[in-house]
Amino acid sequence: MDNSTPTTDKEVQIGKYKVKVVRSLCIGAATCVAVSPNIFQLDNENKAVIQENATDAEANILMAAQSCPTKAIVIIDTETGMQVWPA
């Protein structure tokens, strides 16, 4: 369980992706943590939070988002300005 300050609903730039966890949607299924533990951890309320200054392969971050049952992870490609996920 991670106790660091949550970055909920705050967009974090990771490589070319801007990543955000919509806290109200997160149900603590922890699949994002299983897929990309470098980027995602659960906080004390069992909500996913993004680790500051963390890195992971872009494909892995995208898979972590796609494995979320409530589509609580939003990814925007800052090179194109397009929302990559949810598509």
Next chain:
Amino acid sequence: MITQADLSTPYFPNWCPGCGNFGIWAAFKNAAIASGWDNTNTAFVAGIGCHGHMVNFVKLTSFEGLHGRAIPVASGIKLSNHRLNVFVFTGDGDCLGEGGNHFIHACRRNHNITVLLHNNNIYGLTTGQTSPTTRKDYKSKSTPDGNPDEPFKALNLAIAAGATFAARVYSNDIAGLSEMIIKANKHNGMSVIEILQPCITWNKECTPAFFTDNTYKLPDTYDPSNIVSALEKTLEFGEKKIPVGLFYKVEKPTAESEFPQIDEKPLVDTPPNKKDIQNLLQNLY
């Protein structure tokens, strides 16, 4: 040194988003990395069910048994080469339904293997039918008027049948599960970890919130060597009353230690002791 890349296959899990199998998958890989499990020292067997796809997502020597038959394959592997770390991935249906007989006798014989029992209280792969751990009165496709049967309490059954290590962990406690898998593998004997697992798609009761709200860790004062208190503890289940942790651990001779033929070296390293059986065959004709 083992890395995530060493354990990765070209396939990303096809489990439903939010499936508890993701946590088990991550916890097992973390345990393998921490313990140095690779193809030279480790094998695993999976049964039939969503959990069974694990063979496609962890790059270790692995087998997928017939429905309910993962445990006998694993015990065969262990008897052939008892130096291997041998794991079984099995579901509540696979292990306690189709494979119930294998499970109780593997526990009774105390095979030195580790069973990871994915318990989502439902048959997930076949779209949500009642399983041996589904609660009484639960309505599903196979029991539209409610489940008429009482569920198995998996750890109670394991301990009563003779397992010498019995624990329960919630699948989304990835660090805790990883630690318990390592502990179970170090134990010399039949280790059963019941993993409480949400099935996001088919079981709307056993959700992540249900497990986080209702599980509690066994206190430090709990004595896992006492079989009576362990059996009592396995009966506890309900609102705010689902214990997790190590329920029972005791040292006893393993099935493998009962065979003098493999005292010195594994069966796989022992050449066949060829004998002329012509005389014996002659007697049969």
